[in-house]
Amino acid sequence: TKAFIAAALTAVDSIHLTKLKTPLALVFTSDEEIGCLGAKRLAATRPFRVRYAIVGEPTSLQPMRAGKGYCLAEIVVRGREAHSAYPQLGASAIFRAARLIQAIEEIAEELKSDRRDGFDPPYTTLNVGLINGGSAK
Template sequence: MPAVSSARPRSKAPSPLRSAGALQITSQAEAYATVELALVGHTDTVPYDPNWTEALKLTESDGQLYGRGACDTKAFIAATLTAIENIDLEKLKKPLALVFTADEEIGCLGAKRLADARPFNARYAIVGEPTSLQPMRAGKGYCLAEITVHGREAHSAYPQLGASAIFHASRLINRIEEIAEDLKSDARADFDPPYTTLNVGLIEGGTAKNIVPGECRFTLEWRTIPGQESDYVLNL
């Protein structure tokens, strides 16, 4: 569930959320179309190596703070909450929203749910993604496809009676790698890397070592530079 807080002038009534580090949450009717600035971050992280035993513990070394997700975007969230708690909200001329979503790393699920709910409109937004403190006015798009390749099972002693889904998938993945190289020619200097990137991150298939696989599944994700349609890669 995405968490949405809207910073408004402090009321005299105590807020039960303030002790938990949050601000009072406005009603949907009050928040809709009233927010001037949204500060946006996400609360989840990518997986970490189990050998990194202190991944979830904030560790200081040489003046730097380390931990899984420290810069993406937990430091931003911590800085935002600290700043909000140390300003006089009565001096705010227009409402400010804090938007912290879940499951960003696996498809922006929290952000999608928030977009569907549309609890408010924000005139401006600052997204706390790590950019080496360089302001960015745009980000790459994100697309994900789950691809299933079908073949025909047979005993591995008689492969001519079947059709290997893994062999077929490997040829398709080779083509995807060629497309990834071709996309490097369409670049925008304000991104690093400056072109649309492709990645096959997961692959699985087959049922046994001595059976020609009848099915192979893999995931393809691509991150598009602005100006490219979401299905641009699929049409190549």
């Protein structure tokens, strides 16, 4: 976040860099809203090894040892169109998507049993954030 960058730069200004026994690197990545492209490039090149890192994500000033992570998926469900009077001649992508969403919801419920203290909520979460489909009226 921008506030973290300002805080980190202010903190570094108070350090006597010539007295450090090991190098200090400040690494800021970009494009977090569109897939963390900067972080991916950095990880791919592995320009240096680190012993400690401070990640400037919002945690309400609570130190954390790990983050839950994030994964985004786009799923396309296909069907076969048919006249509404003869649905047996087709395959409804909407019905298929509904079954898929129900399966995702069941998996989300199962994940609640694998708890990890220190996270809020203390389990992996799943979310179906957007669905659209169909063109018939």
